[in-house]
Amino acid sequence: MDTHGHRERPQRPDFHVFALITSGTGAHEADFRDHRLARGSAVWIRPGVVHRWTDVDACDGPLILFRPTFLAGFTASEAGVPAGWNVDQQRFDLALLAAEHLGDEHDAAGRSPRLASPAVLSHLLSALILRALPAGDASVEETAADHRFTDVFRAYRAAVEEHFTDWHHVSAYAQALGYDVRTLTRATRAAAGTGAKSFLDERVLLEAKRLLAHGDLSVGSCARRLGFQDVGNFTTFFRRQAGMPPTAWRDAYRGGTATPR
Incomplete structure (x- = not known):
């Protein structure tokens, strides 16, 4: 898909890019900060962020692109989430199951349009991102x-x-x-x-x-x-x-x- 290496140039998409790394190692730059990639890494590029992939030929994993309106009201509340982070093993395994379910539903909708349901896809995508998000510190009580x-x-x-x-x-x-x-x-x-x-x-x-x-x-x-x-x-x-x-x-x-x- 990228025989000319365009991914290594700065990009500024008007859509979301969400990825989980299941194998291999590489690097990614988002808003001028470098992130090392390996199994368990998550990447979430929001619209307007300048980013580029480098040294990712060996990386594999689910890559999901979606428009800002697809998760209306959800992504705005996650404005503080970094562009790249590591997911602990247990949460990562569950996130991969959610990604697989999302992929199956998307493929089924493509094969049989009568099965297509944006609402189902939206909920599954929400579940995937929520599962992969960095875990908060539940031990801290907020006054x-x-x-x-x-x-x-x-x-x-x-x-x-x-x-x-x-x-x-x-x-x-x-x-x-x-x-x-x-x-x-x-x-x-x-x-x-x-x-x-x-x-x-x-x-x-x-x-x-x-x-x-x-x-x-x-x-x-x-x-x-x-x-x-x-x-x-x-x-x-x-x-x-x-x-x-x-x-x-x-x-x-x-x-x-x-x-x-």
Whole structure:
């Protein structure tokens, strides 16, 4: 399917890519972070993520592609899940059974259209992903204050995802959400380990890197897409966050020498 090695180039799909590795070893890069692949590895690339497969000729396992609307309301709640992780053996075996069931239903629908049921496929896919997701720490009891901070952070994270190209100041989110800046900062630090402003800047920087890595937009076009009226301000922001100007970062990344921060 990939005789020209396109998978090794940066991709930015508008659909989900979910994979389980059953054999072999390899590597995968998602949003400029490397993940080693071996049996028990899971990969979940959400729409908009820049990624590429490297050294995966020896890897095997189920690969599932699906549109964002296929699991409406489900994937948004998993925004904090990493792009790659390892699944413990017991959960991995159950995930493979779920993947096999999903594959059987999909094949049956292809052979006999009267058996086709998007609802069944959607439920089976949900079961597969839930089974493979990183296990939470069930031993930690969440206090009422922790729960409030979690809710505040989730609201802030969703607002950032919607408005980060227009709103570059935490005060704008505080006003829109009905919280003060201090509350957003405390909630974000408790949930993400960083302040609200740093969280926002990291999201803007990530999108900047995605635009620079995938496609041939000029630095000025990237700046405008991210809501910077002046390319000089964008360059200053990028240099401060990434340690080098955007053009130098793109050249280093495409040359295989960038070390994103």
